[in-house]
Amino acid sequence: FYLGYGLQRYVNGGRTVRAIDALAALSGNIGCSGGGVFYAHQYHKENLNSLLLPPGNYQNRTFPHATLAAELLKKENEPRPELAFVTRTNPLVTQPDTDLWRKLWSAIPFKVTLERRWSETALQSDLVLPVTTIFEEEDLLATSWSTFIHYARPILKPRGEARSEARIFTELAQRLGLQAYFPYTPTEWLEYILEPWREAGLTLENLRQGPLRAPYIPQVAWQDKKFRTKSGKIELITKEEFLSTEDGPVENYFRQIGLAGSNLFSTTREGYGSVNYDAKSSGKSDEVLIEKSNVNTHEYSHDNNIVDIGAKIDERINENIDENSAELQALNSKIFDFSSYTGRKCQVKKRAKEHCYVLLTPHPDMALHSQFQEEEIIRAYLHPATAAYQGIADGDEIVVEGEKGEIIATAVLTPVIHELTIVIPEGCTVQAVGVNNLIPGRLSSMGENTAYYDTFCWVRRREKKDNKQR
Template sequence: MTLTPPPDAATPVTVSGRMFPTNRGGLCKKGWTSAELLATPGRLTTPLIRRDGELRPAAWEEAFTLIASRLSAIRHQDGPDAVAVFGGGGLTNEKAYLLGKFARLALATSRIDYNGRFCMASAAAAGKRAFGIDRGMPFPVTDLDDADAILLLGSNVAATMPPFIGHLAGVRAAGGLIVVDPRRSQTAQLTAEGGGMHLAPAPGADLVVLLGLTHIVLAEGLADLDYLGARTIGFDAVRRSVSAWWPERVQEHTGIPVAQLREVARRLARGRGTYILTGRGVEQHVDGTDTATAAINLALVLGLVGRPGSGYGTLTGQGNGQGGREHGQKCDQLPGYRSIADPADRAAVAAVWGVDPGVLPGPGVPAVELLGMLGRPDGVRALLVHGSNVVVSGPDAAAVRAGLDALDLLVVCDFVLSETAELADVVLPVTQWAEEEGTMTNLEGRVLRRRRALDPPTGVRSELDILADLAQRLGAPSVWPTSPAEVFDELARASAGGAADYSGLSHALLDAQLADDVAAHWPYPAGSTGTPRLFLERFGHPDGRARLVAVRPRALETGREVGELTLITGRLLEHYQSGAQTRRVPELVTAQPRARAELHPATAARLGIGDGEPVLIRNARGSVEATALLTAGIRIDTVFLPFHFAGRQCANLLTEAAVDPISAMPEFKRTLVTVEAGA
């Protein structure tokens, strides 16, 4: 994306797409309108401190002094783990890296995690378990252009990242696009072209679908046994585990006809270029890691992974969803995808930071558990939030709000007054995307430069400056650079030898990307030219082999009461994440001004609800107000709500803080509710 600065203050900033392999000049509505956020009404340009119950303007010195003194007092009284940090998958690599360093050295706390726990954690855990490395796509996106068959599970890319669907043109025309989604989403509708397929299983039944497909592949002799013998371990256990999932049983539990299941398995096996891609719809469950693992098992049984022209990948959710989880925001992680519990990893990073490894805290707790500790006497008393709007995006949002209200200190860095910032004791105004230098890492592991195009408003500071200033006031060891290029160089050194090795990269090299066609895919160790395609020769485990891991459904019955529906949450084309930004863009909010609950006409008729009428969605955790949108493209036993809205329209007032035991990702996609006509 290219931003054109205005020649004078009266001329608006403009945004245009530029030719790049991943988007080929295309942007979605959010991209085309993104310049409007740079001058959005309500843009924060001065720190705010809560006085007499209201947020009032303050000087930076006053804000810093207050934060440092309160943090020091809390740490002295209750220990460093009484202070917590919550990051975001939209932060640049530099900010994510420095935030992790700040938590471990300036605060000495183990209590750090980030909102990527809500969207990428299960795919990451499954990828690391199977391959030894987590990179969303271990191949360039452009490889999809030549696919004969693509199985896309739980992702509505036509609405969430429209430029991506350009890479599906060939497979759509060939009739090889297969979409698995309980809704007939915009992406599922693309299967009508050329004879593709849409499978609409019961919510949460994706794992059973994948077990059934693997069963058919094995039963019909479609597995690549030579590949399995040469490049994997664990096949016998997986073969035994799927033997119980014959097609008729899968049909019983998922609602997918046997004939469709067999046809999908055969299409995947006969395609010359076959890919399996997963998204949040199959991962945001209490068995999300196992579901992603089942997708990987199917890809391995078919011999797809690590072969040119085929593969498995997962679609990244946030703007820096890949890079944001690589360099230290996660509770158990150090830069370069290193483990904070591993002595060698601790020593390597501590050497770069110039500290003794013993000063680094151990692993912390993941996001949902961290939010559950807020305000407890023996839990977290102070929280610093960067790039996240947890009061809207966290599960069981009412409980999250209560926890925030009970804190002794809440500090939020943002450029608008989000719903979380409205609750803060101190709000610090920070730069936006067009006002800062840095890097991002996309879904294919390609490191990209973000270049400053505009000066930020007077009074606004970068989070790199904020973290460095606070670190100095807190007496933190190490050096704290504020130049993004210098921070990146330190990140590169700290990542050297790790799974996500950036040590051969620099801002200067990345600045040559467009001119010299530099494709900076990590791992990119010093002296290399990067790794566009992982696993061509070996996987990331010490023996070089991938792991097939036998998995099984944890619970086949949901315990549904009479009249209950399954709530599915998801995204809209016009909005992004918690909506804190997109709900401030007139064109986007005009198109989607409020939450609309999608219901099947037969369900709505049974409930006495008409199209466009108000509805109330309830369960034991809360209630949500929405407007009914009747569509035959949804199962009769479900209701769909977007998660971009706040207040009484916040979908996460209903979701439960139940998590996957491996990834700690919340269950966002299967919540039991009742629906009734509203007032």
């Protein structure tokens, strides 16, 4: 099983991956050639030398990407940052909740950015240090998606005062009195990284002759059937995780993305099975006993489907029923209301043509996050049926409103996406307006990922009053 990049972009993404893992395990496809579940690995990080200072030589605080700006702006999180040092990212565009990031950025007294182009973060920095591109420096290429390590040789001379990041950090460490920890030249750093596997032939000299398969990555994962769990076996779910969910998985999922109380789904509590954990009677400390497993009770309440509700509302309004009538108020109450958890008054209106869509923000085909992506416009992809329903034509300027703001985009009609989705590839315009203006900093339930895809939006044709990007 090869997993796509988008699975972890949901609040429930970790559980989805676990379900796929369980399918592979239960079907006997773990530890065998051609089997397994693969997204990415951590072998390089675990086996090559680290460039970090030794533990105890520095203090640090860590926060998830999704909530970093919010956490650093909290009064109780002292000390407040006095200096920002940014490399290999463009947070004023690529991080969720762009407006909050700009607020944080303006509150930091001195900002330094290492960049090879004038990104929005570089433009808003006090000091910009130019760095070399991959074509101007010697480096190693090793990713979490490959078992091979490649050597990158420079083919161009650095332009102007551009330096490699390795050289910048080494010279900076020497000026700060940390030269004992950063004593190498850029080439010596590469040799130091590979040092643990010199005897296995993984050397800079050999890599210059061609790519090498990392000797620490097994040909078949888990072939010995020994797993890094307390029991040494595959554990599909732990006791603590199973018992920590008061409601069923559907209710718990909607609670995490802020839709607690939504009537979108109807479930029967008994259907999830009653849980009786009794370590003494089972004799196994990690066993969960399911006394009742009639789990096929997730009944999708069709009357509460947001499209059908909207259609009913339209139908009743067309019959000249008072929009403030109890009947229409009851229907409207079943449509999502985000105002209770986003802090932004963002209710779905009564008319079906203004109902919400799922906003998806995949990687663009020819760009990397915000790099090589600066264009004059943002393109929003809609299904033709969706566009017709909203009165939008191909090429129209539209307003896309999310939980954190709104942006102006150009509509592109395509039949290859779902009718209830709006797709806007990540990136930004030359004015540094990007889709992350719409996305809140919401955490996934596992792994501290950003739940980019658990975002809803509204679309409409742009009117004269919509005269600016927000």
